[in-house]
């Protein structure tokens with residue numbers, strides 16, 4: 258199947274200064290890709306180029322193609338981009354208030370997102386879908402009538418996520434979505450992002466400077482340095498065997514324990530077979546657990562022991578997962 262996002266030779270300049278240089282990047286269907294790098298390495302400008310949201314004096318060249326969209330996103334006018342944003346392409350930024358209308362009730366905002374793109378047949382259907390989305394991001398239904406200022410930061414970010422997922426986007430771009438949040442809320446928001454994209458088979462481009470977050474959320478990672486992509490590969494491979502000096506430095510400076518070639522406890526979705534080195538301890542969640550699977554939704558153990566989910570309709574099994582083991 259062809260990629261959801263294909264970025265080729267993306268270069269971003271301001272006046273005569275090059276800020277992002279010749280970036281190539283792809284995200285496959287349902288794939289979760291991380292973009293990491295130090296502050297100022299060009300991560301956000303790369304995302305903003307894809308979204309067509311660069312500041313006026315900043316110019317992007319190259320090519321950005323998105324599945325289901327018949328034109329290049331680079332150079333597309335605002336009228337075309339506003340049809341794509343919130344539909345095929347959705348985003349969650351660090352500061353939720355910038356994405357919310359302070360004068361509109363939460364329920365109306367979510368319903369409006371669906372009505373604008375005509376993904377629901379009418380106001381009634383859009384409101385029921387909005388209620389369902391609230392439930393999906395674990396918020397009570399009475400927040401439908403609330404205004405953004407009445408919510409906590411974590412609740413607002415979950416509303417932004419509900420908005421982003423409202424039209425089942427082909428690609429969700431998250432730029433430091435949990436950085437401004439309290440640590441306990443961070444884990445919940447990350448979990449909801451992963452569940453949200455997995456449930457819709459949406460692809461994810463996830464920007465962060467936090468390597469542990471990438472290890473939790475993503476399957477593949479690209480490392481940016483000085484406006485260029487300097488390294489990329491499966492998360493387990495890049496984090497355990499970094500080739501570029503910058504990635505090696507990034508890992509050495511992080512909390513990730515690479516000394517014995519082990520990753521810290523990983524929490525998230527079922528990793529693909531071979532994604533983590535044998536013996537790495539991780540804590541995982543059956544992708545069906547919250548919806549249909551009975552029994553313990555989470556499971557902790559070494560990768561070597563394997564993992565299998567005996568979901569009645571859609572069991573998860575080898576070769577996607579290591580053989581052996583069972584999820585009660």
Ligand SMILES: Nc1ncnc2c1ncn2[C@@H]1O[C@H](COP(=O)(O)OP(=O)(O)OP(=O)(O)O)[C@@H](O)[C@H]1O
Pocket residue numbers: 271276294295296297298299300301302303312315466
């Ligand atoms: N509007 C602008 N005009 C001039 N330079 C800019 C502009 N926006 C960003 N830059 C510069 O481009 C470089 C890349 O910025 P970018 O925001 O993409 O970095 P980043 O990797 O996302 O960093 P952070 O993790 O701090 O958000 C930085 O040196 C930044 O100062």
